[in-house]
Amino acid sequence: MESISVSLILLVSVVLSGTLARLSPIALPLPLVQIALGAVIASVADLGVQLEPHIFFLLFLPPLLFLDGWRIPKEGLFRDKATILELALGLVVFTVVGVGLFINWMIPSMPLAVAFALAAIVSPTDPIAVSAIAARVPIPKRLMHILEGESLLNDASGLVCMQFAVAAALTGIFSMTEAFGTFLWVALGGIALGAAVTWVVMKAKDFVSRRLGEETGSQILISLLIPFGAYLLAEHLHCSGILAAVAAGITMSYAEQSGQALAVTRVRRSAVWDTVQFTLNGIIFVLLGEQLPSIVVGAAEVVRTTGHHDPVWLIVYVIAINAALAALRFLWVWLSLRFTLFRASRKGTQVPKPSWRLVVATSLAGVRGAITLAGVLTLPLLMNDGSPFPARDLAIFLAAGVIIVSLATASIGLPILLTGLELPPEPSHQQEEDSARIAAAHAAIKAIEGMQHDLSQGRSDADLITDAAARLMELYRQRIDGRAMTGEAAAQVRRLEEIDHRLRLEAMRAEREELYRLGRSRQIHDDLVRRLVREIDLVEARVGMR
Incomplete structure (x- = not known):
């Protein structure tokens, strides 16, 4: 004891x-x-x-x-x-x-x-x-x-x-x-x-x-x-x-x-x-x-x-x-x-x-x-x-x-x-990061196309599957296009990403606060609150690690 x-x-x-x-x-x-x-x-x-x-x-x-x-x-x-x-x-x-x-x-x-x-x-x-x-x-x-x-x-x-x-x-x-x-x-x-x-x-x-x-x-x-x-x-x-x-x-x-x-x-x-x-x-x-x-x-x-x-x-x-x-x-x-x-x-x-x-x-x-x-x-x-x-x-x-x-x-x-010490510039890994993100996006598009083909076989909702796959692939193509840019265009894309990043964080915080409010007022049960909040937390953890 x-x-x-x-x-x-x-x-x-x-x-x-x-x-x-x-x-x-x-x-x-x-x-x-x-x-x-x-x-x-x-x-x-x-x-x-x-x-x-x-x-x-x-x-x-x-x-x-x-x-x-x-x-x-x-x-x-x-x-x-x-x-x-x-x-x-x-x-x-x-x-x-x-x-x-x-x-x-x-x-x-x-x-x-x-x-x-x-x-x-x-x-x-x-x-x-x-x-x-x-x-x-x-x-x-x-x-x-x-x-x-x-x-x-x-x-x-x-x-x-x-x-x-x-x-x-x-x-x-x-x-x-x-x-x-x-x-x-x-x-x-x-x-x-x-x-x-x-x-x-x-x-x-x-x-x-x-x-x-x-x-x-x-x-x-x-x-x-x-x-x-x-x-x-x-x-x-x-x-x-x-x-x-x-x-x-x-x-x-x-x-x-x-x-x-x-x-x-x-x-x-x-x-x-x-x-x-x-x-x-x-x-x-x-x-x-x-x-x-x-x-x-x-x-x-x-x-x-x-x-x-x-x-x-x-x-x-x-x-x-x-x-x-x-x-x-x-x-x-x-x-x-x-x-x-x-x-x-x-x-x-x-x-x-x-x-x-x-x-x-x-x-x-x-x-x-x-x-x-x-x-x-x-x-x-x-x-x-x-x-x-x-x-x-x-x-x-x-x-x-x-x-x-x-x-x-x-x-x-x-x-x-x-304090105030001038140091040699750190090597930039931006190009390496861009290449990795582009390669990952290409792999994702290929996987979506393969899954779309498999799911569409003999299905009555093939149009819905095609539409969902197209919307998701468009997001990856936008990532590829943005990361492939150079010069001022690339800087503009990164500024846009930074604004998007801040907006998404604020939106997720609002989502979480609303879910807690619904839970406190007993409009949804505790298990649902925990599950939905965890989903938001995981996304925020990924978005916040930029």
Whole structure:
């Protein structure tokens, strides 16, 4: 009963945090509001939440990583693959070594392996936090795609590095040769298993759906179970469950292109996953705030062992680590940019030199978030001999401090850096969209003609079928003609479409209000109201996604 009560309190806190963030006059990032709310809860009530590292890891990371892999734009991922890999792999190793040595030098009481583990934990970035911060000053699409791709891969690389560091801390043994071989098995095995699990499950699902029909609830539940299945199978075979979840998500995006799922399944599944993402991210940050007081107490005890009796040194440590992370990230981004320009000049390609403000913004956008918190909370409680894991509370506090400071710094700095910044124009996909719409319209006309022929055979109402088909095909022909135009004519068509778009939205809102009025006055029954309103909602959702 107590666990259920705690879960309900956390869920209510997540809902409340969204309202508080919208009420904030200074547009505080949602994660900061959730951390503060968790701290308030801890000050007025002792929930007694004991976080078991492996359970926490299993419950939160697989679905979040799976969804990242599922939804990340693949075009941007492959177009900027070199830059993304430099940030996601090279920068992670650079950060683990550089920040790990720096932490060990600054806090001698923290063993080197634990310092490396902490550095690996704080290396992954969180694009969701960046998106929340930049809501009022949008980040350029291409930069956002790079940050999303980086976070997708550095989540995996950072947490895999953390696992190696923790293993070294537990055993006291580290072999570079053995680690490299193990890394290949862990990484490649995890990727292969994640892709295989999704592929097998989707093939089995499609086979059953073709023969027995599709049940929407089951399809949504299957998508929720895939990341956990991939993660658990990979961990059972001593591969990376993290990479398995990411690979499962990427494979899901390709498997989905088969178009086997019903439209209603896709709509409802998307809504469910949006809720899962919002809930899990929110609970993680509320839990951080709830655990913060006890984390501070434990960290202060560790600080005293370093000879610094004043807990203010905790703040010094956090600021110093953030400064080191920012400096290494800026240096890596600058070197990566120089290398990119050098390669382009060797090929004779003219690449516009980005503004220094964009380089600083890219560095500042390395905000830490849910993955860092989830990772640090999985540090073992005990060593192999049963003794407490060294400096665990201090490592958790420092990671939490890095999250808070990086969020606050980016929330202040990014709007300043991005406001008024002139950027290279984003590539237009209008021609590609027009071609796709024309091709889809031609396919629709062909399908209508075929269906008209089949329905008209031996029917007394063949004239009605012909008339309905002609009216529907005329709509598609108008779309083809409008999208095939160029120049001023095309602009005129698009202005007309925009006006039509606004009029249709207003008309559907009026329809819905009238249906609710009829329902309130008992002129139509509730089931009919729900069915008709849902039809309007689905059309409005499609029209509104322009």
